[in-house]
Amino acid sequence: EDQVTQSPEALRLQEGESSSLNCSYTVSGLRGLFWYRQDPGKGPEFLFTLYSAGEEKEKERLKATLTKKESFLHITAPKPEDSATYLCAVQGTGANSKLTFGKGITLSVRP
Amino acid sequence: DAGVTQSPTHLIKTRGQHVTLRCSPISGHKSVSWYQQVLGQGPQFIFQYYEKEERGRGNFPDRFSARQFPNYSSELNVNALLLGDSALYLCASSLRTGNTYGYTFGSGTRLTVV
Numbered sequence: 001e002d003q004v005t006q007s008p009e010a011l012r013l014q015e016g017e018s019s020s021l022n023c024s025y026t027v028s029g030l031r032g033l034f035w036y037r038q039d040p041g042k043g044p045e046f047l048f049t050l051y052s053a054g055e056e057k058e059k060e061r062l063k064a065t066l067t068k069k070e071s072f073l074h075i076t077a078p079k080p081e082d083s084a085t086y087l088c089a090v091q092g093t094g095a096n097s098k099l100t101f102g103k104g105i106t107l108s109v110r111p
Numbered sequence: 112d113a114g115v116t117q118s119p120t121h122l123i124k125t126r127g128q129h130v131t132l133r134c135s136p137i138s139g140h141k142s143v144s145w146y147q148q149v150l151g152q153g154p155q156f157i158f159q160y161y162e163k164e165e166r167g168r169g170n171f172p173d174r175f176s177a178r179q180f181p182n183y184s185s186e187l188n189v190n191a192l193l194l195g196d197s198a199l200y201l202c203a204s205s206l207r208t209g210n211t212y213g214y215t216f217g218s219g220t221r222l223t224v225v
Contacts, residue, residue, distance in 0.1 A: 004153070034213065043115075043201050043216035044154070087153055096167025098144070099203075099214065101153030 002027045002092050006102035013078055013109050021073040021105045023088030033071050034099060035064050036087040044087055047073075078109045113138065115204050115217035123223045124192050132187040132220045136204030142166075143185040144214065145177055146201040154201055160185055161207060189222075197224045 005024045013019055025033065032051050036044035048057045050066040057064050061082065063074040073086055085106045089099040116135040124130050136143050142161040146154035156169040160179035174190045189196055199221050203214040 036216075041199075041218075041221070043218045046213045046215065049213055089153070096159055098156040098159060098167050098169065099146075099154070100156070101146075103151070103153050 002090055002094075002100040004088055004090055004100055004102035006086075006088050006105050008105060009103070010106045011108070013075075013107065015079060015109055015111050016077045018074070018076045018078070021075070021086055021107070023071040023073070023102060024069060025071070025088070025090045026069075027090045027092045027100075029093035031091045031093050031097070033066055034089045034091070035071070035073055036089065038085045038087055038104065040085075047086075075107070078107075080109045080111050083107055083109050115202055115215050117200075117202050117217035117220050119220060120218065121221045121223075123225060126192055126194060126224055128192050129188065129190050130192060130222060132189075132200050132202075132222070133184065134187070134202030134204075134217060135184045136202075137215055140204040140206055140215075141183055142205045142207050143179055143183065144203045144205075145185070145187045146203065146216075147171075148199040148201055148219070150198070157187070192224045194224050197222060 003026045007022045032049045035047040038044045048064040053068045065072045085104040087104045089101040118133045144159040145157040148154040158177040159167040163179045177187045179185045199219040201219045202217045205214045
């Protein structure tokens with residue numbers, strides 16, 4: 001069964017203080033690893049898809065990387081508007097294409 | 112360009128009642144998936160439909176059912192509601208099943224069972 005573990009559960013940063021969010025996964029054949037951002041009371045907002053180990057993608061202050069066992073979401077010089085819950089999910093090569101999510105990491109950025 | 116539309120946004124039901132949640136996917140998207148997100152947890156897969164056929168089912172009881180219509184919209188039905196069914200129900204649409212283009216989620220329906 002596919003599994004995703006995210007750490008830490010919560011992270012508090014000062015504005016401008018860079019950090020990384022971790023996503024460890026086990027999956028029987030990786031079709032894709034997804035990062036989403038979720039604001040309170042809203043649906044997840046798509047950030048990145050990574051397909052194979054060694055791949056990296058960037059978007060503004062965010063950079064996602066992937067190895068065979070984990071993914072990192074690096075946040076460079078965060079701003080208060082980056083405060084949200086960040087969800088990691090994997091899609092395996094099984095019969096259905098469901099996403100298996102971690103519990104998420106709640107990021108708070110103080111001005 | 113409309114995103115994924117879910118209705119209603121909020122709903123309060125009594126234990127034992129039945130509820131129907133609705134989802135309209137992005138125009139051109141033929142696959143709809145349903146997820147349940149309990150407070151403090153990540154979304155959990157309930158169903159996936161593609162071209163009106165069920166393509167996947169998560170570990171949920173038979174009280175949960177769904178269907179997809181010819182216009183690709185979808186309904187999620189939950190019978191005999193329990194307090195534990197209180198959650199944010201999310202609908203996600205994608206072009207087709209099995210792809211990795213990314214799933215676009217709606218804003219969800221917040222269901223409270225009292």
